[in-house]
Amino acid sequence: MLTPPGHPLFSASRKVTGSPLDSVRDLILLHVKNPRSAPVERVSSSAQGIVFSGRQAREHLSKHIREHGMGYPLVLDPSAYEKEVATPDSPFALEPPSLYGEDQFAATLSLLEGTRATLSLTPTKYLYSSREGVMALRRAVEMVNAVETTNLILSVPIDTAWLTELCDELITLLNGADIPTALILGSKGNPVDSERQAASLRRIIQEIEDIALLRTDMTAIDAMVHGAVFSSIGDTSSTRRTYPPPSRSYAPSPSDRSPNVLVPGLLAYYRGSKLAYHLRADTALCSCWACVDWADMGGGKPGTPGRPISGFQDKEDQRDAHAHNLEVWSGTWRELRREENPFLMRRAWSRLCSEAIDHHERYNRAISLKRDVFIPRPALRFWANHAR
Ligand SMILES: [Zn+2]
Structure with missing residues (x-):
């Protein structure tokens, strides 16, 4: 028996109801960067969906819709956090200024909402655990709260040190967001590598409404069981966490090609x-x-x-x-x-x-x-x- 509508776990008060968020609620999606090597043909219309990430996320999303239609939720993750670090003056990666002097933030959001994705993540840059990182996240929340959106999620790509060093600040800031939020954890190693980190992450999931945990591993299931609105598990090791910029990820043993x-x-x-x-x-x-x-x-x-x-x-x-x-x-x-x-x-x-x-x-x-x-x-x- 699948969880029925109105189930007590999932019917608590929500900031967004009757919205596209309902189409991903209680689902764990497949998080991909290169759809060619991903088992997209096995994604089920009844239980899953796909998050497209990386530099070519938008192109891959469009191609997928052309070839497979939209039989399940498709989420766009522009992945600005892979390359850039957030500052209080610039928490998001924005489209270049146009000749018409448009508001760059509004233009960027309008472009994201103009895709056919079920939901789009904001192009949030990487948030290090620092005073500057806290100020950048505060600014990001203020900016999304100041605009009307329909299918946008505030992407929160934090360094894993936030879990233990800035847990209270993170909960306070994200509970102030008017739109749903999605945590993405960054680390050179496994982002949830200690019991303390696992405990902090669970507390964050439990204390923030409408929060997702994306681009992770079996940690997604612990998050779902404890109240995350939806989640995604990476198809490859590079999409089961993110690597802190500006350094690039590396293969620990490049000669080992086994999956x-x-x-x-x-x-x-x-x-x-x-x-x-x-x-x-x-x-x-x-x-x-x-x-x-x-x-x-x-x-x-x-x-x-x-x-x-x-x-x-x-x-x-x-x-x-x-x-x-x-x-x-x-x-x-x-x-x-x-x-x-x-x-x-x-x-x-x-x-x-x-x-x-x-x-x-x-x-x-x-x-x-x-x-x-x-x-x-x-x-x-x-x-x-x-x-x-
Ligand atoms: Zn098997």
């Missing part, structure tokens, strides 16, 4: 090469819809009802790995939404996280040829131990 694989029982991503090296091929068979399709198409041994989780080893497996990842996280969220009420949903999520911690141990002791290779991330321990 990142979401291991269902562990609720965690591992490089395909690591799984192939440490796991025996005849164990840990995945039977998500993508892996069953792969088996049905003759990908493995005849009669095997799925695909070994250790079978995503090369660059050629990238598309299959991305399809598998999408099916695993969307299946997890689909199962959680079957719970009858928010309390049971939170308890079920906490139980899943506890089981994932146990599975890490099982992988280390029974499946892996070498011990203590699979270590639960601290956030998983927080999610497991704090159901409320």
